[in-house]
Amino acid sequence: MMTENRYEMVCGVETHVELATKSKIFCGCSTEFGREQNTQVCPVCEGLPGVLPVLNREVVKLAVRAGLALNCHIAEFSKFDRKNYYYPDLPKNFQTSQYDLPICQNGWLDIRTGEQVKRIGVTRAHMEEDAGKLVHSGETITTSQESYADYNRTGVPLLEIVSEPDMRSIDEVIAYLEQLVGILEYTEVSDCRLEQGSVRFDINVSLRPAGQEVLGTRTETKNLNSFSSVRRCLEYEILRQAEVLDEGGQVIQETRTWDEGRGVTLSLRSKEEAHDYRYFPEPDLVPLVLDRDWIEKVRAELPELPEARYARLQSLGLSAYDAGVLTSSKALGDFFDQAGRHYPDAKNLANWVMGDLTRLLNARQWSVKDALIQPRQLAAMLELIDKGVISGKIAKSVLEDMVVSGKDPEQIVKEKGLVQISDESALLTVIQEVLQAQPKSVEDFRSGKEQALGFLVGQVMKATKGQANPGVVNQLLREQLTEQ
Amino acid sequence: MRITREQVEHVAMLARLELSGQEVGEYTRQLDAILEYAAVLEELKTEEIEPTAHVMPLMNVMREDSVRASLSQDQVLRNAPDAENGFFRVPKIV
Numbered sequence: 386m387m388t389e390n391r392y393e394m395v396c397g398v399e400t401h402v403e404l405a406t407k408s409k410i411f412c413g414c415s416t417e418f419g420r421e422q423n424t425q426v427c428p429v430c431e432g433l434p435g436v437l438p439v440l441n442r443e444v445v446k447l448a449v450r451a452g453l454a455l456n457c458h459i460a461e462f463s464k465f466d467r468k469n470y471y472y473p474d475l476p477k478n479f480q481t482s483q484y485d486l487p488i489c490q491n492g493w494l495d496i497r498t499g500e501q502v503k504r505i506g507v508t509r510a511h512m513e514e515d516a517g518k519l520v521h522s523g524e525t526i527t528t529s530q531e532s533y534a535d536y537n538r539t540g541v542p543l544l545e546i547v548s549e550p551d552m553r554s555i556d557e558v559i560a561y562l563e564q565l566v567g568i569l570e571y572t573e574v575s576d577c578r579l580e581q582g583s584v585r586f587d588i589n590v591s592l593r594p595a596g597q598e599v600l601g602t603r604t605e606t607k608n609l610n611s612f613s614s615v616r617r618c619l620e621y622e623i624l625r626q627a628e629v630l631d632e633g634g635q636v637i638q639e640t641r642t643w644d645e646g647r648g649v650t651l652s653l654r655s656k657e658e659a660h661d662y663r664y665f666p667e668p669d670l671v672p673l674v675l676d677r678d679w680i681e682k683v684r685a686e687l688p689e690l691p692e693a694r695y696a697r698l699q700s701l702g703l704s705a706y707d708a709g710v711l712t713s714s715k716a717l718g719d720f721f722d723q724a725g726r727h728y729p730d731a732k733n734l735a736n737w738v739m740g741d742l743t744r745l746l747n748a749r750q751w752s753v754k755d756a757l758i759q760p761r762q763l764a765a766m767l768e769l770i771d772k773g774v775i776s777g778k779i780a781k782s783v784l785e786d787m788v789v790s791g792k793d794p795e796q797i798v799k800e801k802g803l804v805q806i807s808d809e810s811a812l813l814t815v816i817q818e819v820l821q822a823q824p825k826s827v828e829d830f831r832s833g834k835e836q837a838l839g840f841l842v843g844q845v846m847k848a849t850k851g852q853a854n855p856g857v858v859n860q861l862l863r864e865q866l867t868e869q
Numbered sequence: 870m871r872i873t874r875e876q877v878e879h880v881a882m883l884a885r886l887e888l889s890g891q892e893v894g895e896y897t898r899q900l901d902a903i904l905e906y907a908a909v910l911e912e913l914k915t916e917e918i919e920p921t922a923h924v925m926p927l928m929n930v931m932r933e934d935s936v937r938a939s940l941s942q943d944q945v946l947r948n949a950p951d952a953e954n955g956f957f958r959v960p961k962i963v
Contacts, residue, residue, distance in 0.1 A: 535957075
């Protein structure tokens with residue numbers, strides 16, 4: 386992009402992650418997504434007078450786990466604060482958050498763009514409550530006449546993860562988001578269902594003339610919930626800011642919203658935007674004091690993280706590309722690892738998982754978790770191929786059956802009579818018939834046309850409905866053709 | 870004066886309170902008197918005192934992650950000045 390030569394972009398991301406708890410952060414209301422509006426609300430999350438919030442223990446554990454996976458320092462002393470703002474998405478008129486003493490600070494994660502590895506700083510991660518959902522009556526937030534408030538989401542636990550402004554290209558931003566979401570998925574801190582809004586990104590971006598040290602004025606575009614929206618939003622916003630600067634103007638520091646339909650960012654400037662949150666310590670919640678030993682116990686329980694799996698898969702002989710694919714989808718990677726316990730040839734297993742299995746899943750828009758096939762069943766099917774019981778071709782149809790039925794491969798092969806014909810006498814009968822029916826090809830082969838053999842093998846396979854062992858057929862055909 | 874008219878107007882705006890010019894003057898005087906009274910605390914030497922996060926000597930009060938019954942939609946909306954289809958209806962916000 387032309388602007389990238391004249392200007393350098395500087396980007397930092399705030400990520401809001403809904404933590405995978407059953408109940409809300411300060412009350413017992415369910416966090417389940419998609420239920421009828423205002424049916425997961427109680428006096429505590431509705432902010433009625435006289436109620437007392439009580440912190441959900443699991444929220445602390447998940448926040449610490451995420452912080453450790455992001456290489457953060459975990460605070461032994463932290464507390465909650467009230468962030469005061471007047472907006473109907475929170476009935477209390479303040480959000481309970483953490484201000485000056487967040488639970489996690491000073492972390493980092495490594496991102497990869499092409500061959501480059503770059504370390505992105507994680508400034509902090511703090512616990513807070515989610516706000517409610519507003520449905521606007523107009524076409525967009527800026528044209529709505531009235532809004533409808535649903536407080537089911539109010540009080541769902543969030544971890545807000547703030548990055549340093551370390552990213553210098555859109556590709557770096559996307560790599561950061563992918564890596565971050567991967568870590569949150571691997572640590573099972575969140576269900577990471579982006580399409581349901583369980584992970585949302587606020588994008589801070591500014592431009593500065595190439596070579597200049599001082600940062601330009603930034604804008605913050607809020608509430609993006611897909612990687613593609615972030616990419617498009619940045620493409621637009623960089624171009625917009627470059628135009629302002631080219632014309633000698635000044636970028637206004639402001640909050641903007643992303644209009645997915647029109648592919649533009651729009652100013653959300655208004656009186657409400659006067660950022661004056663008047664934070665003060667939350668008097669209804671007592672401080673949180675964490676024990677070092679307990680923090681270390683949570684650290685010891687961390688699962689294998691994406692970077693470690695990526696390296697391990699390559700050490701099994703997989704290519705960087707294959708390792709990348711099996712790392713980026715935790716579910717697929719888990720399936721591969723579990724099947725790998727029952728099957729030694731990692732490369733062959735990876736080919737089947739990433740090839741035929743993925744194709745069958747994609748055709749149904751399924752995750753591997755939606756399919757009934759179990760990892761050890763795929764391993765068993767590969768054993769059947771290796772032992773010559775079924776051909777690779779037959780295996781493809783067996784696999785499809787396994788994906789939808791969850792049956793063992795041995796059972797499918799038996800029920801459908803798919804056992805490969807390796808018996809020479811049985812195959813010889815078929816071969817004789819084919820040779821008699823195809824005198825021209827027989828002639829061609831004998832006059833030196835080697836490719837005629839392939840055609841004859843194909844005919845035998847067809848006659849046996851794909852059940853003949855191709856290796857045996859090949860060998861027998863050659864014998865027959867040279868003998869006569 | 871410990872507080873200005875502008876500050877009172879700003880705080881009123883943040884709280885979505887509409888004040889008349891006379892009220893702004895009145896509240897500025899009253900708030901000033903309150904701040905003046907509380908200013909006596911500034912005489913205390915607090916350099917060597919740990920910041921107080923909470924007045925009670927308590928910490929780590931937590932609950933288990935278990936779901937409890939919520940209110941019914943009817944109950945939730947009972948205090949709503951305006952509601953429709955199970956939602957709270959609020960005026961245009963931006």
